[in-house]
Amino acid sequence: xxxxxxxxxxxxxxxxSIVIPCFDRLALLERTITACLCQVxxxxxxxxxxxxxxxxxxxxxxxxxxxxxxxxLRHVEAGxxxxxxxxxxxxxxxxxxxxxxxxxxxxxxxxxxxxxxxxLLRTGAxxxxxxxxxxxxxxxxxxxxxxxxxxxxxxxxxxDTRIDPLKWFPPRPRGVSTANVMLRRSSCLAQxxxxxxxxxxxxxxDTMLLLRLARDGRHFxxxxxxxxxxxxxxxxQNFRYMCRRVQRSSRHSAEVRVxxxxxxxxxxxxxxxxxxxQMSAFGILWMLRRKPSDMLQICKATxxxxxxxxxxxxx
Numbered sequence: 186x187x188x189x190x191x192x193x194x195x196x197x198x199x200x201x202s203i204v205i206p207c208f209d210r211l212a213l214l215e216r217t218i219t220a221c222l223c224q225v226x227x228x229x230x231x232x233x234x235x236x237x238x239x240x241x242x243x244x245x246x247x248x249x250x251x252x253x254x255x256x257x258l259r260h261v262e263a264g265x266x267x268x269x270x271x272x273x274x275x276x277x278x279x280x281x282x283x284x285x286x287x288x289x290x291x292x293x294x295x296x297x298x299x300x301x302x303x304x305l306l307r308t309g310a311x312x313x314x315x316x317x318x319x320x321x322x323x324x325x326x327x328x329x330x331x332x333x334x335x336x337x338x339x340x341x342x343x344x345d346t347r348i349d350p351l352k353w354f355p356p357r358p359r360g361v362s363t364a365n366v367m368l369r370r371s372s373c374l375a376q377x378x379x380x381x382x383x384x385x386x387x388x389x390x391d392t393m394l395l396l397r398l399a400r401d402g403r404h405f406x407x408x409x410x411x412x413x414x415x416x417x418x419x420x421x422q423n424f425r426y427m428c429r430r431v432q433r434s435s436r437h438s439a440e441v442r443v444x445x446x447x448x449x450x451x452x453x454x455x456x457x458x459x460x461x462x463q464m465s466a467f468g469i470l471w472m473l474r475r476k477p478s479d480m481l482q483i484c485k486a487t488x489x490x491x492x493x494x495x496x497x498x499x500x
Contacts, residue, residue, distance in 0.1 A: 199257070201232040201302055201367070202281030206263065206271035207289040208239050211248055213416055220292035222254050226299055232256065237263035237275030267385030272363070273378045282370050286363040291317065291413040293365075300411035301367035308345050311372045311403040312395075315365040315411030316340075327422040329477040335427055336417055338364065340407050348405040350396060351442070360434075361405060363391040365413045373398055389437035396441050424477060428484045435488025460489035 203221050207214050214236075221234050238245040238260060249260040261278045264270035276284060285301055287293055297315065304313040319326070319336035326333035338360070340348070350359040368374055373394075384390035399405065420426060439456045446452035464486035471479040 199231045199233040199279075199281045201230065201283045201285060201298060202279030203232065203234045203285045203287060203298065204237060204272065204275035204279055205234065205287055205289055206237045206239060206268055206275060207245050208266070209244055210289055211244060214245060214289045215248060216292050216416065217287060217289050218249070218252060218258070220294075221287070221298075222252065222256060222258070223295055224293065224298045225295045230299070230302065232298065233280065234258045235275045235279050236260045237271040237278070239263050239266060239268065239271040241265045267382055268388065269378075269380040269382040269385035269390035272380045272390065273382065276370075276374055276379065277377075283367055284370055284374055285367040286365075287413060288364050288415070290417075291364065291415045293413045294411075297365075297411045297413060301408055304345065304406060304408040304411070305367060305369060308406050309404070310345075310347075310369075310406040311398065312361075312366055312368045312405050313408040313411065314340075314348065314361050314405065315408045315413065317364050317413055317415050319415050319417050321417050321422060322419045323422060327424065329424045330427075334478075335431070335481065336415070336421075338362075339409075342407040342409070344407070344409055346407045348407055349399065350405070351399050360438075361395050361399075363395070364415070365411065367408075367411075372403060388433070389441065392434075392437045393441045393444070396438075397445050400445050428481065431481050432484040432488040432492070435485040436491060437488075439489045439491070456489050460486040463489070 205214070205217055205221070218234065218236070224232075226232060234256065236245050236249050236259065243260075243262060246260050249258060252258055259278065261274055263274035272286070283302060283305060285298060301313045301315065304310070317338040319333045321333070326336065330336070340346075342348075348359060348361060350361045352359065373379070379394055380390040381393045382390070384393060442456065443449050443452050464483055467479045467482035467486070470476070471483060
């Protein structure tokens, strides 16, 4: 094994590129970069880190300049307030055959990069997804979610289990995103702009790409050995925030499913049927027991029905 900063890669072309889109959360970005530079990487595997700066004032430039490492760490000017454009420009600047995405409020565990890389080599899959575990600015989860369930992404599946995000039944975890993922460039990111920039100011660009890839038969797998730790600022611990978040995410998923379907009317009707059943069941449960989890299921249903606003949610 080699640590960040040590030599050992005979090839100057990186095998893996880490792309971190960012806007203005510099303290959190510093945490993310530090964690990425602390990756424990196999000898012979070369890698790099790309900071795709989406702020018009290029706030991350001076921060990136403070890091000194033998691992290539590059700042890229990546448009203005468009997360899809930031992702696309990060990919264009990256040289790796595999692209790992991590958000600027996340800190990967030391074995994160190699866990994803080995998983894709071992399985031949096109993308591997890992868990996201929360920590909280206030020190503890909010009272309405004492276990931090709604801030955690952990499918609880065995390693290398195939994920099909387009299958409704049987019910199983399927909510994939780019919060913690490694993608094979040749099969997933070959287009000049794989992320749809029409979604750049609302979010949902990763949902569009990943569900389109799933529709086209790409192979997705679960990689439990590649977790990241997400920092949740106090504004995210508000129940109203979470209601808006799950509602918006549900609408993104529904709209994308319709957009990529060959039978749009049938797909839309299926989504409405599922939403109405979900709303009815959890509406009754909400009236009986007033659990926050029931209300969040109602929010998911209303999102499927199109009642969520597609916009950034203030935190």
